[in-house]
Amino acid sequence: MRAFFYKNILNLLFYAALAVMFFISISWSRGDNNPIFIFNHTIKHVLTDTMEPDIPVGSLILVQRVSPEELELYDIITFALAQRTTVTQQILNIFPDYIEGQIGFQTGGIDQPPDEVIVLEQNVVGRVVYSIPRLGAISRPQNLIWLLLASFVIIVITCYRSFASNEEKREKQCETKTSTEED
Secondary structure, eight states: OHHHHHHHHHHHHHHHHHHHHHHHHHHHSOOSSOOOOBTTEEEEEOOSSTTTTTSOTTOEEEEEOOOGGGOOTTOEEEEEEETTEEEEEEEEEEEEEEETTEEEEEEEOTTSOOOSSEEEGGGEEEEEEEEETTTHHHHSGGGHHHHHHHHHHHHHHHHHHHHHHHHHHHHHHHHHHHHHHHO
16 A cells, blocks of 8 residues: 555656656747747746745746736736846736837836836736745756756656566566465
8 A cells, every 4th residue: 555655656746747847948948038838827937036025036936828908906927128038026007008009017026116117018928826935946947957857866766666566566476376376
């Protein structure tokens, strides 16, 4: 019973590690501000302290693509600031008809004055729906090797357990056959 439990846990960890690796590698595969969304979500890594204490530096955030009309005051959004720079801040003011019918958002960090730059709806990547503190360090490209190494270890352990389990089954079958032949 205990072996069955460990085998299922290892299998679960294996597939979870594969899913995380896939999601992170897909999200990091493009360096521009048009991230790849999987099921309307993408992940980002927080590099600055503008959203602390709600979202600490080093957090991994899950960003959901939403229509600009769905955004409300104090939602935390991620938006494109420059060619390869995204920023995560909360909405402090909404301008429904800012420029040529576009919605504009005035954003800012927690306990900080509002930014002077108005974010246009076309620059909004999405709304932050979840954050995991300190996990963002894993998603950085230079740290993906550790994730790959951990996944490799999980794969090796899973294969070893599976092989050992199959060997035990074969030995029991051989013992059963020899005892039945003797009778």
